[in-house]
């Protein structure tokens with residue numbers, strides 16, 4: 167059925183859109199119509215459907231011709247529960263989704279055969295040609311949820327010789343350059359067995375116009391870029407608006423919840439008049455926000471809204487933890503966590519400024535703990551390489567300064583951007599807007615995310631914590647909260663309470679840290695912290711950029727040719743050449759209290775049990791392993807039933823009904 171739906175979706179969509187053109191006056195009305203489901207004829211059924219869906223952890227809204235509206239009334243919900251019981255373990259394979267053989271081969275090569283819930287739900291809808299808004303948790307596999315059906319459709323058009331060639335057929339818009347690269351890599355890897363048939367390129371604002379023109383010559387079938395870059399290509403005539411109108415069949419906005427906060431609204435608006443009405447639009451997002459609504463209204467027609475929420479409570483290891491401490495003691499606390507091995511490696515530590523990152527790196531280094539700093543100041547090649555090296559487990563601790571500006575701050579900046587006399591520095595800041603060091607980046611095998619500084623808003627928290635517990639992996643997050651950060655901490659708690667529908671706190675105190683352990687290292691930590699001067703920080707920061715700039719070009723050329731040589735350049739090199747005194751490098755046994763020793767042993771044992779240090783190939787790729795189903799963001803959604811999932815039969819019936827409705831109308 168999905169295969170059948172797939173067979174002609176892009177063409178069908180064009181006919182369907184043309185047919186509904188008269189009914190649908192404009193985007194806004196279309197969206198309102200889709201969301202006004204309960205007022206339509208299928209009110210009762212729709213309500214029952216929604217109740218069942220809420221139980222299941224999936225919400226479906228709208229979708230035009232029939233959308234998700236069931237026709238069987240409240241019975242559907244009850245039956246869904248019972249039938250579903252038999253099918254709890256039912257998983258949908260990529261075979262069942264009717265995808266192109268060459269794509270399935272690429273998936274098999276990656277060790278993937280089962281779709282994640284968001285993929286299971288979104289792929290058939292996209293193959294049917296619907297506009298889709300898909301909201302699902304970080305790390306749930308959203309990228310393949312849109313790449314697979316999009317590539318399937320293009321391969322089909324290509325086989326039929328129906329590809330239009332005046333401009334790219336698909337735009338994938340993402341907020342940052344890092345994401346351009348990542349999505350481009352993912353798409354290329356899926357095209358491994360059909361490289362000659364489709365071409366995917368990524369362009370971003372760091373490239374010269376000449377390079378962009380070269381990349382776009384052809385033109386490619388799929389363009390991965392940022393809204394700013396595509397708007398600039400149009401205004402410079404590198405891509406002609408009329409060609410877009412002729413060729414564009416699909417537009418995808420990934421990490422849509424971040425796009426507007428990356429000052430992309432005007433750029434997206436500049437693109438809108440060139441998008442043909444027949445273009446299918448997909449919006450992917452990890453969080454819900456007013457921005458998503460705005461984009462939906464701006465770009466989508468009568469969209470199908472798919473919301474996958476996590477079902478049930480997270481396993482213990484995924485319950486976020488916090489440590490309350492004075493701001494001045496944060497270095498001490500992180501030292502205790504790392505040095506006494508109370509948290510599982512690899513660790514991603516978030517701080518709110520580049521100086522704090524280098525201060526922390528220098529501080530930890532004096533205790534023999536090597537780390538690397540990832541920040542927006544570094545050249546892009548270095549940033550990409552740091553992420554690759556960290557993913558490949560070449561070092562265990564990464565200190566990241568994410569883009570921690572709140573939306574308000576960004577918008578204030580945007581005001582500056584409009585000033586007629588823009589200084590070089592402001593221009594640089596404007597360019598920096600495309601640097602999103604970590605948001606949406608698929609870090610592999612990060613076990614612990616530490617919020618050394620709290621993020622500016624709850625959405626920032628969701629994106630940070632979403633860097634762990636990805637792709638069948640378990641994970642933990644720990645926030646160090648100073649009294650000054652209690653406000654944002656409460657906001658985050660309230661957000662989590664809302665998500666989990668709970669009255670009580672969703673973040674529990676980190677259990678493995680004893681007062682004794684903290685006090686045992688207090689004096690050493692204070693001494694060392696005092697010895698890290700502002701001058702040292704400045705020098706370390708300067709040195710690091712210098713090294714990375716030198717490395718950057720070498721990196722690009724070398725790693726393009728030798729992608730396996732990741733450890734050639736070390737990003738966690740010591741910043742100082744002074745030897746580490748023994749009393750700081752090794753914590754004397756007598757200082758560690760028995761409880762802490764035990765806790766540390768538990769962490770080590772669980773590490774050994776998980777076989778982390780000897781990764782098998784499949785594990786290293788991050789596709790298998792991890793703990794149980796409930797801790798896995800790729801599996802913890804039940805799109806088809808909390809008690810048990812509804813039978814496939816019923817869903818097939820539902821799709822048939824939708825198709826029938828379409829035919830009837």
Ligand SMILES: Nc1ncnc2c1ncn2[C@@H]1O[C@H](COP(=O)(O)OP(=O)(O)OP(=O)(O)O)[C@@H](O)[C@H]1O
Nearest residue numbers: 280281282304305306307308309310452606608637
């Ligand atoms: N069907 C699958 N089975 C197992 N792993 C998968 C599957 N699909 C994708 N993955 C892996 O899951 C990881 C997370 O996927 P992806 O980056 O698409 O998540 P996401 O939902 O976009 O997260 P974010 O919102 O943080 O960007 C990736 O490493 C990806 O390779």
